[in-house]
Amino acid sequence: MPGVPLTATDLSKRYGTADALRLDDLTIEAGERVGLVGNNGAGKTTFLRLALDLIEPTTGAVVLDGIRVGGPDLGWKHRVGAYLDAGFLVDFLRPQEYFRLVGGAYGMSAATTDARVERFRPFLGAALEGGRLIRDLSLGNAGKVGIVGALLPGTGLVVLDEPFANLDPGARIALERLLREDTGGATVLVSSHDLDHVVGVCTRVLVLADGQLVRDTPATPDTHAELRAFFEAGGGAMAA
Numbered sequence: 001m002p003g004v005p006l007t008a009t010d011l012s013k014r015y016g017t018a019d020a021l022r023l024d025d026l027t028i029e030a031g032e033r034v035g036l037v038g039n040n041g042a043g044k045t046t047f048l049r050l051a052l053d054l055i056e057p058t059t060g061a062v063v064l065d066g067i068r069v070g071g072p073d074l075g076w077k078h079r080v081g082a083y084l085d086a087g088f089l090v091d092f093l094r095p096q097e098y099f100r101l102v103g104g105a106y107g108m109s110a111a112t113t114d115a116r117v118e119r120f121r122p123f124l125g126a127a128l129e130g131g132r133l134i135r136d137l138s139l140g141n142a143g144k145v146g147i148v149g150a151l152l153p154g155t156g157l158v159v160l161d162e163p164f165a166n167l168d169p170g171a172r173i174a175l176e177r178l179l180r181e182d183t184g185g186a187t188v189l190v191s192s193h194d195l196d197h198v199v200g201v202c203t204r205v206l207v208l209a210d211g212q213l214v215r216d217t218p219a220t221p222d223t224h225a226e227l228r229a230f231f232e233a234g235g236g237a238m239a240a
């Protein structure tokens with residue numbers, strides 16, 4: 001599916017008296033690959049969870065391809081594939097069974113799902129060996145299963161939270177390539193603490209600090225050095 005756009009307008013999430021996130025106006029164009037970076041607690045996961053209707057906004061809304069996330073029209077769900085954390089997995093299944101479950105939710109037959117999984121076999125590597133249950137996989141290999149579950153349906157938006165964490169170097173390189181070259185023009189929204197991978201994958205980088213967007217920059221050959229300097233200086237709102 002070609003990429004779909006996403007907008008966030010007056011979007012906030014408040015816990016008690018603190019804003020975990022406050023985005024006045026953000027537009028992500030169809031086909032952009034957007035990296036979300038920021039210190040621990042900056043609000044990255046909060047934004048991704050709001051974009052998937054996993055938490056309710058305090059104010060505002062996310063609109064995906066013209067459909068309000070969390071509204072009565074559920075059509076946005078088939079436009080997004082996502083893996084945020086192990087809570088997305090079904091531990092008592094084998095990876096292949098999990099893929100068929102996910103594929104089925106997107107209207108894919110078992111045969112189509114199995115055929116698509118083949119594309120990801122080099123990335124999955126040991127995760128498919130021995131017919132093990134997801135619960136018996138290492139952290140990194142279980143993460144690969146979740147990531148492939150997000151990529152498999154070929155949606156117009158792919159959302160991943162820290163997908164490079166726990167992956168071995170070869171899998172990291174393979175995932176960079178998958179996200180950069182093999183998503184069929186999908187919009188990609190990916191958070192990461194690894195600046196190398198963000199720059200390696202993304203066309204645009206958003207920096208969050210204390211729940212606010214403090215930088216929004218196209219990814220250029222200078223971006224890595226700029227981000228490094230920014231985070232060496234603390235990576236906070238005051239340092240922007």
Ligand SMILES: Nc1ncnc2c1ncn2[C@@H]1O[C@H](COP(=O)(O)OP(=O)(O)OP(=O)(O)O)[C@@H](O)[C@H]1O
Nearest residue numbers: 015019020021038039040041042043044045046047
């Ligand atoms: N359920 C909750 N109740 C109260 N505060 C919360 C809750 N969930 C998140 N927060 C707070 O919201 C803020 C943003 O958290 P979030 O998980 O979005 O940050 P993050 O940028 O993803 O951090 P990290 O890099 O550590 O994963 C933090 O201050 C966090 O403590």
